[in-house]
Amino acid sequence: DAGITQSPRHKVTETGTPVTLRCHQTENHRYMYWYRQDPGHGLRLIHYSYGVKDTDKGEVSDGYSVSRSKTEDFLLTLESATSSQTSVYFCAIKQGADTEAFFGQGTRLTVV
Amino acid sequence: AQKVTQAQTEISVVEKEDVTLDCVYETRDTTYYLFWYKQPPSGELVFLIRRNSFDEQNEISGRYSWNFQKSTSSFNFTITASQVVDSAVYFCALSEYGNKLVFGAGTILRVKS
Numbered sequence: 107d108a109g110i111t112q113s114p115r116h117k118v119t120e121t122g123t124p125v126t127l128r129c130h131q132t133e134n135h136r137y138m139y140w141y142r143q144d145p146g147h148g149l150r151l152i153h154y155s156y157g158v159k160d161t162d163k164g165e166v167s168d169g170y171s172v173s174r175s176k177t178e179d180f181l182l183t184l185e186s187a188t189s190s191q192t193s194v195y196f197c198a199i200k201q202g203a204d205t206e207a208f209f210g211q212g213t214r215l216t217v218v
Numbered sequence: 219a220q221k222v223t224q225a226q227t228e229i230s231v232v233e234k235e236d237v238t239l240d241c242v243y244e245t246r247d248t249t250y251y252l253f254w255y256k257q258p259p260s261g262e263l264v265f266l267i268r269r270n271s272f273d274e275q276n277e278i279s280g281r282y283s284w285n286f287q288k289s290t291s292s293f294n295f296t297i298t299a300s301q302v303v304d305s306a307v308y309f310c311a312l313s314e315y316g317n318k319l320v321f322g323a324g325t326i327l328r329v330k331s
Contacts, residue, residue, distance in 0.1 A: 137317050148224070148309060148323035156317055165320070196263065203315055204251055204270060209263040 109133050112197050112210035119217055125184040127213050129197030131177075137200040138180040139207065140164075140172060142193040149196065155180055187217040220245045222312050224322035231300050232330050239295040239325045241310030247271075252286065252293045253311040257324070263309075269293060300329045 109132030119125050129138060137156055141149040141164075151164030153172040161172050169191060171183045184191055194214050198207040221244040231237045243252065254266040267277065269286050277284045281298045297304055305328050311321045 137319075139319060141321070146227070146323065149311075149321040151318070151320055154318060162318070164318070194261075198263075198319070200313075200317065200319065203249075203313065203317055204268070206253055206265045206268050207311075207319055208265070212261060 110197060110199050110208055110210045112195075112213050114213060115211065116214045117216070119187050119215070121188060121217055122186050125187050125215065125217075127182045127195055127197075127215070129180040129182070129199075129210060131180075131199045133199060133201070133208075134177060135199040135201045135208075136177075137202075137207075138174065139198040139200070140170075140180065140182045141196045141198065142166065142191075143196060143212075144193050152182065152195075184215075187215075189217050191215065192217045220247075220250075220312050220314050220318065220320050222310050222320055222322035224308075224310055224325050226325045227323070228326040228328070230328040230330065233302060234299050236296060236298050237300050237327065237329075239297075239308050239310075239327065241293045241295065241322060243291050243293065243310070243312045245291075245312060245314055247314040249315045251313040253313070254284065254293075254295050255309045255311065255321075257307040257309065259306070266295075297327075300327075302329050302331050305329045 139154040140152040155161045155174045197210040200207040223242045252269045256264045307324045313319045
C-alpha cells in the first residue's frame with residue numbers, strides 16, 4: 107500500500123472555528139491533492155501541489171487554504187468552518203504526469 | 219478547462235449481466251491521461267486502469283474492459299458477467315500534463331443477486 111496517512115480520520119467542529127487536516131506521505135511523490143466527496147458531486151478538487159511551496163487552486167477552493175512546507179506534508183485549512191464544508195475529505199499523491207494517484211483513507215469532517 | 223462527465227448517476231443490474239459505465243471528457247491538451255477508480259462500500263479508492271492519450275488500444279483485464287475513443291472523447295468501462303462484489307461507485311478521472319487531476323461525479327453500480 108502507498109504510504110499515505112490522513113489525520114484526523116474523524117472530526118466534529120463548530121461553525122466558525124478553524125480546522126486543519128493533515129496529509130502525510132512516505133513515498134516522496136511530487137504531487138499532492140485535496141478533494142472533498144459529497145453525494146451527487148463525486149470527488150471535487152480543492153487544491154493541489156506540484157512541489158514544496160508550489161500550490162494551485164482546484165474547482166472548489168473558496169474557504170480553504172493549503173500549505174506544503176516539506177515534500178511529505180500537505181495541510182488543508184478551513185479558516186472558519188461552515189456547515190457547507192461538512193464532507194469527506196480525501197488526500198491523494200501522485201509521482202508524475204503518467205502515473206496513477208494513490209488515496210488516503212479519508213477524513214470525515216462534520217461542522218455543527 | 220478539463221472536465222469529466224459521467225452521465226449515469228446510478229445503474230442497477232442483475233448478477234451475470236454485462237454493464238457499461240460511460241465517461242466523456244473534455245481537454246484542450248494533446249497529452250493527457252485517463253483513469254478509472256472503484257470505491258467499494260468500505261470507502262477506499264482503488265485504482266483500476268490508466269490510459270494515455272496516445273494509446274487508443276482497448277484493454278481487457280479479466281471481466282473488465284475499457285474502450286478509449288479519442289474521436290468521441292470517451293473512455294467507457296465494461297464489466298462482463300457482473301457480480302455482487304462489483305457493487306461500488308466508479309469514478310473516471312482526467313489528468314492533463316499540468317497534473318491537475320479531476321474526477322467525474324461517479325456512477326453508483328448496484329449488482330443484485
